[in-house]
Amino acid sequence: MCLIDCCFWLTYCITYCRVTLQTCNSCDCSSYAHSHVHLHPKQPLMWTELWQKHENWGKAQFARDPRSVAFVVAKWVALGGSHFNYYMWHGGNNYGHYAAASITQFYQDNAHLHSDGTVNEPKYSHLGKLHKLVVEYSQVILEQKSPPGVDLLYWNRYAHKWEKGTEQQSYKFVKMKGKRLSILVNN
Numbered sequence: 001m002c003l004i005d006c007c008f009w010l011t012y013c014i015t016y017c018r019v020t021l022q023t024c025n026s027c028d029c030s031s032y033a034h035s036h037v038h039l040h041p042k043q044p045l046m047w048t049e050l051w052q053k054h055e056n057w058g059k060a061q062f063a064r065d066p067r068s069v070a071f072v073v074a075k076w077v078a079l080g081g082s083h084f085n086y087y088m089w090h091g092g093n094n095y096g097h098y099a100a101a102s103i104t105q106f107y108q109d110n111a112h113l114h115s116d117g118t119v120n121e122p123k124y125s126h127l128g129k130l131h132k133l134v135v136e137y138s139q140v141i142l143e144q145k146s147p148p149g150v151d152l153l154y155w156n157r158y159a160h161k162w163e164k165g166t167e168q169q170s171y172k173f174v175k176m177k178g179k180r181l182s183i184l185v186n187n
Contacts, residue, residue, distance in 0.1 A: 021044070022036060024036070024046070024047050025049035026050075029072075030076065033081060037079075044082040048083075051087050069127060137181040139179070140173045141173055150170045151168070152164075152168040152170055154167075168185065168186050169184075171185065
C-alpha cells in the first residue's frame with residue numbers, strides 16, 4: 001500500500017511506492033528516459049510536466065523558443081516516450097483573487113494559448129506541425145520498441161576523414177509495409 005504523501009508526488013516516489021508509475025517533470029527528460037528504461041523496464045515512459053518557462057522572483061523571465069520545445073518532444077518520442085504534457089498549454093488569469101493588494105494573478109502568458117485565448121505564434125503553429133507528424137506516424141512509432149540511436153558520421157576536418165560521432169544520432173522507425181520515420185537528434 002502506498003503512503004498518501006508519497007503518492008501525491010509521483011516523480012519522487014522511487015523508494016517507498018513500488019506500485020506507483022514513475023514520471024518526469026523537467027525542461028528535458030532525455031537523461032531520465034535512459035535511466036527509467038533500465039530501472040523500470042515494465043513501466044511506460046511518461047513526462048507529466050514539460051516546463052516551457054521558468055521564473056525567478058526579481059529576475060528576467062526565461063521563455064523557451066518553440067524550436068527548443070519541439071526538439072525535446074521529438075527526442076522524447078525517439079527514446080520511446082509514450083506520454084507527455086505541456087506545462088502549460090493555456091495561460092491564464094485567476095479572476096477574483098489577488099496575489100497582493102490590487103495585483104491580479106496572471107500566469108504563464110508564454111504558453112501555446114495566451115491567457116485571453118489567442119494563439120501564441122510561432123509556438124502554437126510550430127508545435128502543431130510536430131503534433132501532426134507524430135499523429136501521422138503514430139502507428140509506426142507505437143508498433144515497436146524505440147530503436148537504438150545510431151551515431152552518425154561526421155567529417156573531421158583536422159584528420160581529413162569521416163569519423164563516428166557522439167553528438168548526432170538517428171532513430172529509425174520502420175513498419176513492415178509502408179511508412180518509415182527517422183528522427184535525427186543533435187545533442
